[in-house]
Amino acid sequence: MKKPKLLIIVLFQNLLNEKPYYARNPAPPLPGILLAGLTPPIVEVEVLHEMVRPINYNTDANFIAISFMDYISPHAYQVAERFRAMGKIVIGGGKFASTFPDEVQPHFDSILVGEAQTVWAQMVYDMVEGKLKKRYDAGLSPSLEYIPPPRYDLVEKKYFSPIVTEATRGCPHPCTYCQLNIVRTPHRMRPIKDVVRDLTNTKGLPWFKKKMAMLLDNNLGGDLKYAKDLLREIAKLKFWGIGAQYSIECLRDDDFVEALAKANCRMSFLGMESLNEESLRGVQKKQNKVEEYKEYFDKLNRKGILTFTGLMFALDEDTKEYYETLPEKLDEVGCNVILPSISIPIYGTPLYHKIKSEGRLIDENITHYEGDHVLFKHNNLSEEEIYEAYRRVNKIFYSWKNIFKRWIKFLKKQSVQESISQFIMKVLISSVIYFKLSIFQKHHAVKRVFNTKKSKVKEKSKKVVNSYREEHLTALPTN
């Protein structure tokens, strides 16, 4: 007998977009393929990433599971409503659904609150047997043991590097803007053997896609001993290149840097966020020290490891003078690729509560909470000054001339510390990653930042949102 079918959709598009925007991210997000891996074989599974493919409403799937973030929630409700009207059973989940279940639940047949690993299999059985409950609650911080590997065989072919997994969850730091600090949970680690198993469970992928991997932790270095032990095991897998995300102060530990290099880490995502010490203090990011950046980035580059660094605009202590010299400062500290965004007071975070209590929130349309909008009244800067600085830095940093200049600078730091063939491979892989990431960020800048007259965008988005608002809630949830 034919099995019923489950379609897992990882949403990406924002209501704001009249024309769909497809990102050129080299690696897929983890939730969809992780959920597919947790799904018992009583259903057939398909995973759709809206980042690279539009939703197919003609699907023959019986059940739809939708994973989404906060700013996409109105779009998620719209998608769920359309599928429900077609008679499909629709389930919602993800960080936003887990944090604000009462807001989300009315839009779905059922929701998953918390991490999926302990409740998802039961949900699938109940779904197939027609006994689905309204809500399944996994509780805070369930065990990270016995999580099956993600289904890499279901990753969309358009992704360049399909092998993604995570070794840890949570983070010990108190950064006030971070989603992890809405409800704090302990930093937890998966058994190293499970992570290694994930990274080698690549049957069905073309051989060249098995050679790169990405560890998508919030902070791999939350426990440095664990991180080093894990990296030593990953080194044995002989990847051409891996990427890892961790907090910047981990780079004080030379053994950690060495372990990254030995594991063929070619890219590190780091929450740099600002070159203004005062702004970092203002959001409790005390582990970052601006005077250390140059030395640490250089240390990574000399090992053939690129830096991909977050950079936030509109932090409270930022000034016009700081923005004026920011492109030169980024060059000076030696950032390879940056991920710029305008500060988001994510609903429920300490930053949100501070700004709300000071009466400075100027935009409560949740679809704008994606990093390209000014959302609160700044202490020193006007809205237009922030947009202007955001546009200018994007434009300068991602001009082709500067992309090539930074690449040459990175190449000049390389020296042969291994066999010639290994050296060539190291430089080649770093260069491919460098251009993939730079093009991805440039693409975002061109589509969403350059030449954007915010007044026009706001007008357009107002029209879209207003027509939608008649039927749906688009504002932030209420406390």
Ligand code: SF4
């Ligand atoms: S270091 Fe990163 S992951 Fe950790 S709390 Fe700060 S922003 Fe969040």
